[in-house]
Amino acid sequence: xxxxxxxxxxxxxxxxxxxxxFLSQAGRQEQAQMLSLAGVLIVLLSLIQLIxxxxxxxxxxxxxx
Amino acid sequence: xxxIIRIVGIGIAMAVVIGILRSTHTPMAVQxxxxxxxVMMLVLIEPLREVLTFFAEMGRRAGxxxxxxxxxxxxxxxxxxxxxxxxxxxxAGEQSVAVLIELGGKVLILTVAIPVFSSILLSLxxxxx
Numbered sequence: 001x002x003x004x005x006x007x008x009x010x011x012x013x014x015x016x017x018x019x020x021x022f023l024s025q026a027g028r029q030e031q032a033q034m035l036s037l038a039g040v041l042i043v044l045l046s047l048i049q050l051i052x053x054x055x056x057x058x059x060x061x062x063x064x065x
Numbered sequence: 066x067x068x069i070i071r072i073v074g075i076g077i078a079m080a081v082v083i084g085i086l087r088s089t090h091t092p093m094a095v096q097x098x099x100x101x102x103x104v105m106m107l108v109l110i111e112p113l114r115e116v117l118t119f120f121a122e123m124g125r126r127a128g129x130x131x132x133x134x135x136x137x138x139x140x141x142x143x144x145x146x147x148x149x150x151x152x153x154x155x156x157a158g159e160q161s162v163a164v165l166i167e168l169g170g171k172v173l174i175l176t177v178a179i180p181v182f183s184s185i186l187l188s189l190x191x192x193x194x
Contacts (some may be wrong), residue, residue, distance in 0.1 A: 003104065006101055008077065013082070013090070017086055017089045022175050031162060047103070050107070053107065062117075
């Protein structure tokens with residue numbers, strides 16, 4: 001498990017936040033909300049995969065002996 | 066040594082980024098903190114496995130019953146995961162979710178410890194005249 005996944009999620013988060021600010025300043029409120037929702041869903045997919053892998057590893061360690 | 070420096074460095078950077086995100090975009094900040102916690106736990110599984118193997122070997126050599134050691138490890142694991150999960154829920158602002166996660170941890174630890182309780186009780190009953 002490498003650390004670059006955190007960087008990727010942080011990058012997605014920052015980009016979504018910046019675009020959200022830009023879009024809401026430009027007056028397109030609903031597009032900003034759509035974009036933030038899309039960003040949340042994308043990160044959620046990666047997060048669910050991460051949690052699944054974590055639970056598999058924890059189960060392996062605790063049932064090892 | 067460089068392992069802990071790496072963890073602390075990334076943790077501080079993540080804390081700053083999450084602080085920035087929390088003001089504008091709270092769900093993303095919550096997800097970022099959860100993902101950092103999960104990735105850190107994945108990174109720490111390897112050393113944890115070595116420590117647990119060492120303790121299991123010690124317990125086996127001391128002649129302790131395997132089931133008791135297993136119960137102890139499961140209780141520690143459940144307590145750890147439940148406390149991390151409750152802290153994450155509190156970070157997201159959901160106090161009731163955190164309370165229920167901790168309650169679930171307590172109930173599950175008691176459930177896992179039932180065989181130990183019953184064996185203690187049986188030993189005590191055998192000691193009584």
